[in-house]
Amino acid sequence: MSIRHGIIALLAEQDMHGYQLKVEFERRTGGTWPVNIGQIYTTVQRLVRDGLVLPAPGERSDDRADVERFTLTDAGRAQATVWWSTPVERGAPARDELAIKLALAVTAPGVDVRDVVQAQRTESMRALHDFTRLKAAQPQTDDLGADLAWSLVLDHLVFDAEAEVRWLDHVEARVARASLHPRPSPRPTDDPAAGGAGGGRARRRSGAPPPGGRRR
Amino acid sequence: MIAAPDSPGLVGPVVLSMKMAHRTHGEGATAVHALRGVDLEVRLGELVAVMGPSGSGKSTLLNLAGGLDTPTQGTVTLAGAELSAMDPRARARVRRRSVGYVFQDFNLIPALTAAENVSLPRELDGVGTRPAREEALVAMAEIGIEDLADRFPDELSGGQQQRIAIARALVGPRRMVLADEPTGALDSAAGEDVMRVLRARVDRGAGGLLVTHEPRFAAWADRTVFLRDGMVVDTTGGASGPESLLAGGGRHRGDR
Ligand SMILES: Nc1ncnc2c1ncn2[C@@H]1O[C@H](COP(=O)(O)OP(=O)(O)O)[C@@H](O)[C@H]1O
Ligand SMILES: [Mg+2]
Numbered sequence: 436m437s438i439r440h441g442i443i444a445l446l447a448e449q450d451m452h453g454y455q456l457k458v459e460f461e462r463r464t465g466g467t468w469p470v471n472i473g474q475i476y477t478t479v480q481r482l483v484r485d486g487l488v489l490p491a492p493g494e495r496s497d498d499r500a501d502v503e504r505f506t507l508t509d510a511g512r513a514q515a516t517v518w519w520s521t522p523v524e525r526g527a528p529a530r531d532e533l534a535i536k537l538a539l540a541v542t543a544p545g546v547d548v549r550d551v552v553q554a555q556r557t558e559s560m561r562a563l564h565d566f567t568r569l570k571a572a573q574p575q576t577d578d579l580g581a582d583l584a585w586s587l588v589l590d591h592l593v594f595d596a597e598a599e600v601r602w603l604d605h606v607e608a609r610v611a612r613a614s615l616h617p618r619p620s621p622r623p624t625d626d627p628a629a630g631g632a633g634g635g636r637a638r639r640r641s642g643a644p645p646p647g648g649r650r651r
Numbered sequence: 652m653i654a655a656p657d658s659p660g661l662v663g664p665v666v667l668s669m670k671m672a673h674r675t676h677g678e679g680a681t682a683v684h685a686l687r688g689v690d691l692e693v694r695l696g697e698l699v700a701v702m703g704p705s706g707s708g709k710s711t712l713l714n715l716a717g718g719l720d721t722p723t724q725g726t727v728t729l730a731g732a733e734l735s736a737m738d739p740r741a742r743a744r745v746r747r748r749s750v751g752y753v754f755q756d757f758n759l760i761p762a763l764t765a766a767e768n769v770s771l772p773r774e775l776d777g778v779g780t781r782p783a784r785e786e787a788l789v790a791m792a793e794i795g796i797e798d799l800a801d802r803f804p805d806e807l808s809g810g811q812q813q814r815i816a817i818a819r820a821l822v823g824p825r826r827m828v829l830a831d832e833p834t835g836a837l838d839s840a841a842g843e844d845v846m847r848v849l850r851a852r853v854d855r856g857a858g859g860l861l862v863t864h865e866p867r868f869a870a871w872a873d874r875t876v877f878l879r880d881g882m883v884v885d886t887t888g889g890a891s892g893p894e895s896l897l898a899g900g901g902r903h904r905g906d907r
Contacts, residue, residue, distance in 0.1 A: 557885060560870070563870040567867075593870070596866075597870075601866065
């Protein structure tokens with residue numbers, strides 16, 4: 436997420452000085468993305484350089500002469516409109532450690548994919564529990580807009596974690612089905628542990644929770 | 652930045668306890684092992700979610716927990732009574748006194764108002780009409796839906812009907828609610844309202860067992876139990892430290 440677009444969007448509503456931009460940005464995003472004032476000023480300077488923002492005229496004449504307010508140029512205003520009307524690009528997915536780990540686990544000798552899935556699901560569910568607990572504990576304030584912003588941001592984390600859990604369920608089901616119809620896979624012949632038929636891979640988990648699985 | 656909320660309310664005595672519960676349908680070569688040695692405990696103030704693929708034994712587990720069915724091996728103890736050792740009539744009495752059900756399709760009686768639906772279990776308990784209504788209004792007020800008391804089911808949204816079903820499940824002395832996919836017919840926001848109410852109600856002193864296939868809703872529970880082929884293969888949830896909360900900067904926070 437770029438602060439750049441956030442600043443443009445805020446300045447499209449009204450002229451603001453740097454500190455005001457910082458406060459509004461944080462409030463309006465539910466306090467989830469703290470920014471320091473330095474980041475704000477650096478970004479504003481770039482926007483000035485790119486011709487999207489100008490110091491607001493007549494600003495230096497009032498009693499708070501040290502605070503400079505900023506305003507959007509016509510080009511800046513156009514950018515704000517474009518941002519709202521254009522979807523955020525999904526882009527190429529970032530290299531995801533989990534996807535890589537599971538891809539490798541499928542063929543790694545001596546590794547039971549189901550154990551990897553189970554351990555990960557425990558972790559993802561724990562994160563999901565935590566986000567949900569934050570939602571449940573969300574205090575109601577006078578600022579309805581900020582409350583809604585905060586809960587929408589939490590929902591984003593919730594849906595994201597849920598998608599991972601669902602994907603893990605799917606992986607587990609696919610792996611289980613594949614192991615019913617085993618295909619010959621390359622295995623190091625010098626590994627005695629990988630030898631016998633129905634070896635470690637077919638092993639089922641017992642009822643015990645995995646290490647690190649928590650109980651109250 | 653973001654403070655960790657306190658862990659959910661105090662947890663009380665055990666309401667439901669299953670020990671090495673098995674349920675086998677049929678015999679010999681055609682026997683179906685619906686449950687194979689499940690241990691489970693639910694305390695007052697605790698909501699436990701049950702997840703697992705279809706056919707893994709979730710409904711069987713709920714039926715055993717509520718005394719609608721008995722284990723072929725092992726024990727089920729509900730509100731201090733060992734259901735597995737009782738004759739059907741005694742079991743039905745415990746069931747009526749101690750548990751309420753919430754189903755996917757709400758199951759409210761269309762000809763009765765919301766308050767009448769909620770008071771019905773108490774009238775069947777033999778409590779008079781007026782005290783039953785009083786209790787129903789208390790149960791509804793506890794989850795903030797007393798304003799719906801005189802509406803009929805067809806005047807209510809699915810989420811509202813389901814909240815009434817939760818009030819009905821826990822009216823009077825009932826301390827255990829069994830919910831089978833209670834959010835299954837609801838959209839995401841209504842489903843969340845229902846989970847909030849279920850959570851709040853359990854926090855006020857009830858045990859809850861919730862079958863769901865939506866991780867998002869299971870996350871409202873204190874624990875999630877995963878069933879596979881009639882066995883518990885994993886349990887997640889429970890208390891977690893503040894390090895795992897938003898402020899901690901876990902994997903999900905990498906975009907900060
Ligand atoms: N009355 C019954 N007779 C025979 N098999 C049954 C009966 N009830 C359930 N089963 C079997 O027991 C297993 C578990 O069923 P169930 O508890 O309904 O699973 P779930 O609710 O997780 O989908 C399934 O294989 C199902 O076919
Ligand atoms: Mg079922």
